[in-house]
Amino acid sequence: MRYLFIILFTFISVLSQAANLDPEMEKLIQQRIDERWQQLLESDEFKNKVREGILAFIDEQKPDEGNPANVRVVDPEKDHIKGDPKAPLTLVEYSDFECPFCKRFHETMVKVTDKYSQVNWVYRHFPLDMHNPGAQKQSEASECVAELGGNDKFWEFTDAIYERTRSNGHGFPLDQLAPLAKEIGVDGSAFQDCYDSGKYRQKVLDDTQNGMEAGVTGTPKTFLIHHESGAVVPINGAQPFETIDKMLTEMIEKLNL
Incomplete structure (x- = not known):
């Protein structure tokens, strides 16, 4: 099912470019795809499969399995970490x-880190081309806030962006990034520079x-x-809090964390 939506989205993107599809029609089609995809993510069957798969994967790992997903090792000097840096579990997003x-999933992750001391959250940037230059520039702005x-x-800046953006590439005006930085207590002139x-x-990048x-x-x-154990388990999409919560509760109990 997942691949069907990917194929459909790709087809629509190519069609819109080739046939100069009306922007309003393209927006309507994309909205319908997003709605159907979210229905799939929120179905009980999908939630249970995700949870069962993750628990089974963790249970099967050996200490020497390493990092098969090639996810960069978490580094407090480079990464933005919310929660205890020494927590036994990390969610790298x-x-x-x-x-x-992402806006929807951000709320889930805030709840997760508020509830579980055994889990920390690492935020990494992945601005999609379809959302640029906005997403790229907002990511750069967040790094300036971190420096200053x-x-x-x-994290305060990140929470504010997700709370206020309307998403889809033009959700948060770039000329409001400096005022937002100043609003949360960062020097506005230094931020702008x-x-x-x-x-x-x-x-x-x-x-x-x-x-x-x-x-x-x-x-x-x-x-x-x-x-x-070194186990690295991928989690796709904007999983609701209930799914992640149940999975973590069972995992923490199973691993005696």
């Missing part, structure tokens, strides 16, 4: 500030490249890492 599914205000301000310099463009190497093709894409 590759995300796009202008992705409507530290990790807590990065950093943002205008483009100094974090490559960092965002590096995150994206690593995501591609790990098999990311869309957002949000999350990898659950169990550090002791």
Whole structure:
């Protein structure tokens, strides 16, 4: 089913470019695809399959299995981590500030890290071409905020973007990035200098490249890492909190975390 939607989306994209499809019609078609895809993600059958697959994968891992997904090792010096940096479980999310599914999933991840001390959250950038330049520039802006205000301000800025954006490439005006940085307590002039310099463009591209190497093709894409065993489990799409919550509860109990 998943691949059917991917094929359909690709077909529509090509068709719109080749036939100059009316923007309103293209938007309507995309909305229908998004609605049907979300219905699939929220079905009980899909949720149970995701949870069962992840628990089975973790259970089967050996300590020397390594990192088969090629996800970059979590590094507190490079990564934005929410929660205890030494937590036994990490959720590494590759995300796009202008992705409507990422906006929804962001709420799930906030709840997860609020509830579980055994889990931390690493945010990595994966701005999709269809959402640029907005998504790319918002990612760069978040890195400027992190430089000037530290990790807590990065997360505060990220939460604010996801709360306020209307998504799909033009959801948050780029000329409001500096006022938002100032609003959360970052020096506005220093932010503007950093943002205008483009100094974090490559960092965002590096995150994206690593995501591609790990098999990311869309957002949000999350990898659950169990550090002791080295197991890395992919989680696709904007899973609802209830699905992640049940999975983590069972996993923490099974692994005695």
